[in-house]
Amino acid sequence: MDFLRHHQKYAIQETKMEKSISLRELALLVEGDIVGDQDLLIHGLAPLENAGPGEISFLVKAGKKELLEQSSASAFIVPESIVESDKTIVRVKDPYLASAIIQNHLLKTEFEPRGISERAFIGEDCIIPEAVSIGASAVLGDRVRLGERVEIGPGVVIGDDVTLGDDCILKANVTIGYQCELGDKVIIHSGTVIGSDGYGYATDKRGYHVKRPQLGLVRIGDDVEIGANCCIDRATFGLTWIKSGTKIDNLVQVAHNVIVGENSLLVSQVGIAGSVTLGRNVVFGGNAGAAGHQTIGDGTMVAGKAAVHGDMPAGSMLAGTPAIDAKQYFRAVTIFGKLPDIARDVRKLKKELARISAKDDNESS
Numbered sequence: 525m526d527f528l529r530h531h532q533k534y535a536i537q538e539t540k541m542e543k544s545i546s547l548r549e550l551a552l553l554v555e556g557d558i559v560g561d562q563d564l565l566i567h568g569l570a571p572l573e574n575a576g577p578g579e580i581s582f583l584v585k586a587g588k589k590e591l592l593e594q595s596s597a598s599a600f601i602v603p604e605s606i607v608e609s610d611k612t613i614v615r616v617k618d619p620y621l622a623s624a625i626i627q628n629h630l631l632k633t634e635f636e637p638r639g640i641s642e643r644a645f646i647g648e649d650c651i652i653p654e655a656v657s658i659g660a661s662a663v664l665g666d667r668v669r670l671g672e673r674v675e676i677g678p679g680v681v682i683g684d685d686v687t688l689g690d691d692c693i694l695k696a697n698v699t700i701g702y703q704c705e706l707g708d709k710v711i712i713h714s715g716t717v718i719g720s721d722g723y724g725y726a727t728d729k730r731g732y733h734v735k736r737p738q739l740g741l742v743r744i745g746d747d748v749e750i751g752a753n754c755c756i757d758r759a760t761f762g763l764t765w766i767k768s769g770t771k772i773d774n775l776v777q778v779a780h781n782v783i784v785g786e787n788s789l790l791v792s793q794v795g796i797a798g799s800v801t802l803g804r805n806v807v808f809g810g811n812a813g814a815a816g817h818q819t820i821g822d823g824t825m826v827a828g829k830a831a832v833h834g835d836m837p838a839g840s841m842l843a844g845t846p847a848i849d850a851k852q853y854f855r856a857v858t859i860f861g862k863l864p865d866i867a868r869d870v871r872k873l874k875k876e877l878a879r880i881s882a883k884d885d886n887e888s889s
Contacts (some may be wrong), residue, residue: 542567543567545630547599550580551614553629554622556601560612564598566768569627572597580614601626635691647684659696669707683719689746701758707746707768715753718742722757722764722780722798736760738780745769745786751776762797773810785822803838825850 544565551558575581575597582601583591592600592611600610601619616622638657640646647666652658656670659678668682671690676682680694685700692710694700694729701719712718724736740759745768750756754772758764759782764780766772769787776790779798784790788806796802797816806820809828814820821838831845843853859866 539843544578544633547580547612547614550626550629554601554614554616554625556614556616556622557604558612558614559608560599564612566630568601568630569623570597572600580626582619584619587610591725614811635675637673665702677714695752701742704742704744704758706744707748709747710744711749713750713752713774716750716755718744718750718756719758720755722760724780724798726758740781748772751792754778757798767804779816791828828852 581597643660665684677696679697689708725733751774773792785804795813803822828841841850843850
């Protein structure tokens with residue numbers, strides 16, 4: 525019975541959180557044109573096959589317009605090339621982007637501070653506003669400074685002299701090393717470590733490895749999101765810097781003194797070696813990497829599993845190991861798949877040449 529009462533209470537709270545917004549307001553958010561009922565009230569977004577009355581869905585490809593007829597959604601976000609429909613539609617340039625903006629708007633809620641758990645440990649001389657949530661078993665070192673509306677999950681460990689900006693969210697079991705700096709609206713998912721020691725050793729003549737002290741720090745810009753189980757190493761000296769707007773997937777390694785430019789994307793299992801500088805809007809596909817001490821220009825795109833060895837100009841499109849121009853790489857891969865046939869043809873040609881050569885020798889003698 526206690527479980528049922530708890531579940532009913534939770535369901536009531538969820539119902540109260542639901543809000544309805546007019547289609548006209550949602551269209552203004554995404555600069556869309558409505559064809560149909562502008563006064564529809566929308567309370568959620570769902571995929572075409574799951575959406576129901578009161579929900580909005582989206583269609584990315586105009587060539588699949590017939591899918592609208594099979595959906596029960598009240599309205600649809602569609603490409604501008606769809607001019608009319610029997611359904612209520614919102615015509616936009618990029619339905620995928622527009623759907624993300626609308627979904628975030630529908631899900632937006634006011635921050636509700638839960639205060640500091642009795643089972644959290646707070647060090648000395650910390651600056652903690654009233655509007656925060658700090659979970660059980662969280663540990664804050666000395667002189668930690670938190671911004672407004674910060675949410676710290678259970679088991680989070682924050683070292684001495686760390687600064688967090690406003691509206692940061694640290695999920696369970698995140699670790700932030702001493703003196704690291706986080707900007708506003710940073711989201712870090714469970715298990716990630718910010719400010720672990722960089723990997724630096726000097727080897728003596730006997731083959732022993734002497735650790736080089738890692739004395740720098742990590743700076744995270746505004747509106748950065750870092751996935752689960754990532755490692756962002758502190759600098760040997762100076763900064764490891766993840767600049768504003770960057771999004772990092774799960775299981776990514778960023779080494780000491782790396783600079784990641786604004787609005788870059790690092791997909792799962794990417795590894796960036798020490799002292800690499802990435803420009804703005806750089807994209808690394810899954811399991812790609814970069815060797816140390818190189819500069820990769822703005823807007824470069826690195827395909828999955830590629831390995832970059834050397835400086836790259838802005839706008840490069842790279843693939844392969846070592847990474848080369850993507851078009852050249854894919855032409856080479858096409859040829860690689862044909863190598864058995866090419867080898868067979870070469871063997872035939874060699875036999876034919878040998879036959880012709882022998883015939884010529886006989887005729888000349």
